[in-house]
Amino acid sequence: MNIDLNPMKLLSRDPASGLTEHYPVKVLQIGEGNFLRGFFDWMIHECNKLGNFQGSIAVTQPRPSGREKIEKLKKQDGLYTLMVRGLQEGQKIEQNEIISVFSKAIDPYTEWAEFLDLSKMATLEFVVSNTTEAGIHYRQIPWEEGVPIESFPGRLTAFLYKRYQHFHGDPEKGLIMLPCELLEKNGDVLKHCVRQHIKDWGLPKSFADWVEQHNQFLNSLVDRIVTGFPEKEAEALFEKWGYKDHLLNTAEPYHFWAIEGEPDLDKRLPFKQSGLNVHWVEDLAPYQIRKVRILNGSHTIMAPLGILSGLETVGEVMDHSDFNDFLCQAINKEIIPSLPYDSGELTKYAESVLERFRNPFVHHRLSDISLNTISKFKVRLLPTLEAFAEKEGRLPVHVLRAFAGLIRFCRVKKIKGSYAGKRFNGEPYIVKDDEQKLSFFSEQWMCYENNKISLHEMTETILANQELWDKDLNKINGLAGALCDQLHDLR
Numbered sequence: 349m350n351i352d353l354n355p356m357k358l359l360s361r362d363p364a365s366g367l368t369e370h371y372p373v374k375v376l377q378i379g380e381g382n383f384l385r386g387f388f389d390w391m392i393h394e395c396n397k398l399g400n401f402q403g404s405i406a407v408t409q410p411r412p413s414g415r416e417k418i419e420k421l422k423k424q425d426g427l428y429t430l431m432v433r434g435l436q437e438g439q440k441i442e443q444n445e446i447i448s449v450f451s452k453a454i455d456p457y458t459e460w461a462e463f464l465d466l467s468k469m470a471t472l473e474f475v476v477s478n479t480t481e482a483g484i485h486y487r488q489i490p491w492e493e494g495v496p497i498e499s500f501p502g503r504l505t506a507f508l509y510k511r512y513q514h515f516h517g518d519p520e521k522g523l524i525m526l527p528c529e530l531l532e533k534n535g536d537v538l539k540h541c542v543r544q545h546i547k548d549w550g551l552p553k554s555f556a557d558w559v560e561q562h563n564q565f566l567n568s569l570v571d572r573i574v575t576g577f578p579e580k581e582a583e584a585l586f587e588k589w590g591y592k593d594h595l596l597n598t599a600e601p602y603h604f605w606a607i608e609g610e611p612d613l614d615k616r617l618p619f620k621q622s623g624l625n626v627h628w629v630e631d632l633a634p635y636q637i638r639k640v641r642i643l644n645g646s647h648t649i650m651a652p653l654g655i656l657s658g659l660e661t662v663g664e665v666m667d668h669s670d671f672n673d674f675l676c677q678a679i680n681k682e683i684i685p686s687l688p689y690d691s692g693e694l695t696k697y698a699e700s701v702l703e704r705f706r707n708p709f710v711h712h713r714l715s716d717i718s719l720n721t722i723s724k725f726k727v728r729l730l731p732t733l734e735a736f737a738e739k740e741g742r743l744p745v746h747v748l749r750a751f752a753g754l755i756r757f758c759r760v761k762k763i764k765g766s767y768a769g770k771r772f773n774g775e776p777y778i779v780k781d782d783e784q785k786l787s788f789f790s791e792q793w794m795c796y797e798n799n800k801i802s803l804h805e806m807t808e809t810i811l812a813n814q815e816l817w818d819k820d821l822n823k824i825n826g827l828a829g830a831l832c833d834q835l836h837d838l839r
Contacts, residue, residue, distance in 0.1 A: 356586065356587075356590065356591065356592060357591055357592070358423060358424060358591065358592050358593075358594070359424045359427050359428070359429065359446070359591045359592065359593040360423075360424055360425045360427065361425040361427065370404045370451035371396065371401075371402050371403050371404040371451070372402075372403060372404065372469075372471035373403070373404050373405070373406045373451055373452060373466070373469050373471055373472060374401070374403030374404065374405075374471055374472060374473045374474060375392065375403060375404070375405040375406070375472075375473070375474045375475070375476055376405075376406050376408070376466055376472060376474070376475045376476070376507075376523075377389070377405050377406065377407040377408070377475075377476045377477070378408055378409075378410050378475065378476070378477040378478075378479060378500055378503075378504075379407075379409070379410055379476075379477055379478035379479055379528075380407055380408070380409045380414050380417040380418055380421065380453075381414070381417070381478065382574045382575075382576040382577070382597050383478050383528070383570075383572075383574045384476065384478045384528065385428060385430070385447070385574075385595070385597050386430060386572065386574035386576075386597050386598070386599035387528070387570060387572050387574060387599070387603060387605075388476055388478075388528065389405065389447055389449050389450070390430055390432075390447060390599070390603075391603075391605075391619060391622075391624055391626070392405060392449045393445070393447045393448065393449050394622055394623075394624060395618050395619065395622045395624075396449065398622050400618040400621055400622050401617070401618055401622075403471070403473075404449055404450065404451035404452075405449050405450050405451065405452075405476075406450075406451065406452035406453075406454060406466050407421065407426075407450050407452070407453050407454070408453075408454045408455070408456045408463060409455065409456070410477070410479040410483055410500050411479075411498075412457050412498075415455050415457070415458075417595065418453050418454070418455050419455075420594045420595050421450060421453040421595065422453050423594075424593070424594070424595060426448065426449075426450030426451060426452075426453060427446055427447065427448055427450075427593075428446070428447055428593055428595035428596065428597060429444060429445070429446050429447070429589075429593045429595075429596050429597070430444070430445055430446075430447050430597050430598070430599060431443070431444050431578070431596070431597070431598045431599070432444075432445075432598075432599055432600070432601055433598060433599075433600070433601075433707075433709040434600040434601045434602070434704070434707035434708075434709055434710065435601070435703050435704075435706055435707055435708075436601040436602075436703075437703075438703070440708070441601055444589075452466070454466070456496055456503065457496045457498075460494065460495070460496040461494075463496075463503075463507075464506070464507065464510050466507070467507050467508070467510040467511035467514060468510070468511070468514045470515075470521070472511075472523065473523065473524060473616060474523065474524050474525075474526060474617065475504065475507075475523050475524070475525045475526065476526045476527075476528065477500060477525075477526070477527045477528060477529065477538075478527075478528040478529060479500045479529060480529060481529050481530055481531045483500045483529060484500065484501060484527060484529050484531055484534060484537050484538050484541065485499070485501075485541070486501060486540070486541040486544050486545075487499060488548060489502050491505075491506055491545075491549050501538060501541030501542055501545060502541075502545050504525075504538070504542060505541075505542045505545040505546060505549075505551075508523070508542070508555075508559060508563065509551055509555055511523070512555050512558050512559075517554060517555075517558050519558075519561070519562045520562075521562075522558065522559075522561075522562030522563040522564070523563050523564075524563070524564045524566065524613070524616075524617075525538060525539075525563065525564065525565045525566065526566055526568060526607065527565075527566075527568065528568060528570045530570070532636065533567050533632075534567055534568065535564075535565035535566045535567040535568065535608070536565065536567060538565050539565035542559060542565075543556070543559075546559065564609070566607050566608055566609045567607075567608040567632050568605060568606065568607040568608065568632070569604075569605070569606045569632050569635050569636055569639065570604070570605050571602070571603070571604040571605070571639060571643075572599060572600060572602060572603040572604070573599065573600045573602070573704065573707070573710055573712075574597065574598070574599045574600075575598045575599065575600075575709070575710060576597060576598060577595075577596055577597065577598075578596065578598050582596060598709070600704060600707055600709070600710060602625075602700060602703075602704050603624070603625050604625050604626075604627075605619070605624075605625070605626040605627070606626075606627045606629050606632055606635040607626065607627070607628055607629065608629060608630065608631065608632050609628050609629075610628065611628045613628055614626075614628060634689050637687065637689075638687065638689065638694060638697055640727065640728055641683050641686075641687060641728065641729075641731065641732055642679060642683055642684070642694070642697060642698050642701055643701045644724070644727075644728045645683055645728040645729050645732060646675055646678070646679060646683075646701065646705070647662075647717045647724075647728075648717070648721060648724050648725055648728045648729055648750070648754075649674075649675060649678055649729065649746070649747070649750040649753075650662065650665045650671065650675060650714065650717075651714045651717040651718040651721060652718060652721060652750070652753040652754050652756070652757035653671075653749070653750060653753035653757075654671065654714045655714050655715065655718060655757065655771065655777055656753060656756060656757060656771050656772055656838075657671075657771070657772060658771055658772070658773055658775065659671070659714060660713060660714060660715075661711050661712055661713055661714060662705050662710070662712040662714065662717070663705070663706070663707075663708065663710070663711065663712070665705070665714070666702070666705050666706045674746060674749075675702075676702065677746055678744075678746035678747060678750070679698050679701075679702075680695070680698065681744075681746070682732060682736055682744035682745075682746055682747050683698075683732050683747075684698060685736065685739070685740070686731075686732045686735040686736040686739060686744070687735075715777070715778075718757070718779070718780070719780050719781070720780070720781050720782065721754060721757070721779075721781060722754070722758070722781050722782065722785050722816060723781075723782070723785075725750075725751070725754050726816065726817055726818070729747055729750060729751070730817065730821075732744065732747055733747050733748070733751065733824075733827075734824065737824060737825075743824075743826060743827065743830050748827075748830055748831065748834055749834050749838075751831060751834070752831055752834035752835050752837075752838055753838065755789070755807070755810060755831070755835060756835060756838050757769060757779065758779065758781075758785075758786065758789035758790075758793075759789070759793045760779050760786055760789060760790050760793070761790060761794075762786075762787075762790060766778050767779045767780075767781070767786045767790065784815075785815075785816060788813065788815075788816075789810070792806050792809055792810060793806070803832055803835060803836065804828065804829070804832045807828050807831050807832045807835065808822055808828045811827060811828055811831070
């Protein structure tokens, strides 16, 4: 490919090269943001480089607010630069590549007819989306001919219906939906929304049958940190490269995608044969659980305790020898043994997680991780505590200390509309969580400080709150006393 890289010009295709043809459109992409451009679009680019896919992407934005990036893509002829930076098998890597998978960029709110015309493309096979979890959400809306539909499921239903009409219900023209939203059973949820719109709009039963029998809505789980536009470095990079790129994107080396689907689908979407870390699986549950318990659970271990200790980022936690050792012990001696899966595979996954945490190019703030940390503990770490206690007949001491850290982290007072706590050194921090939950913790700590209740009584009251945990945790043998001891130690 000849790319015009004249000094400080905008990244674009070189008109002199005569390069006006693209691969045929095989993918409709709903989502113009950083994640898909650093994940799925990079994967398609890798497949095309090997000659395994030979397809291009038509990209549209899910919300009117995404119009700016669509316009930038048009000005850059669908091109952008992706920087992959971080640690891989202990080695620091930095790779830059111009990604050239987009052949069409359409704003469905101002180019509604052009968007629907994509449904008539015989080469189209896949619909990929990342509209945030809120994007796959059913809401009753009308469909008026010629009027853009704002919701993603509604827009997809209209798109599928136009395709069904154009190809007269041809079974071979059904599509494969691959939602990347971080939503459990995202494909099933999307299909349910489409079914409901078909019912609401009174569309023909034959169309409903075509959707059910000849289209696939696949559940999937994605994992890659995509950090987006490097604001502080951009100008220096443009000077170095000799061109500007308003869609410059950055990502870590690690990538993982598990898709509930037949392995034969890799013949159509050749990720595995192109050497990518993509897995066609029968059941996503083991992959979802290991991610929640190991990766997300580690975040929830480190955030409250790290903030209390004056640390600011994940990188600082990993550089702190005591914290690093504490986290590794929690993962290897408590989280992994509590899971009913192959320990070798879990250990290998955990090693990749810890390497990602050490990425010097990612500055993940503990304050961001600590958002809604009470409910996160319930989902990410409480199941480990319960499973370990049941299996081993004792409490996991590292997860227990993280639980005590959470309770100490929520020792807060409401000041000027925000809940603030104090680190071990007395410096303040802000806790962002559910108002009702923080009010409860504040009241309990105030009662303890005023000598109205003992530390043990406060701990039992917190554990008994079923609004927090959906159960009375005092039923876990020895938990209240052990937590109380940990809280004494933290003081």
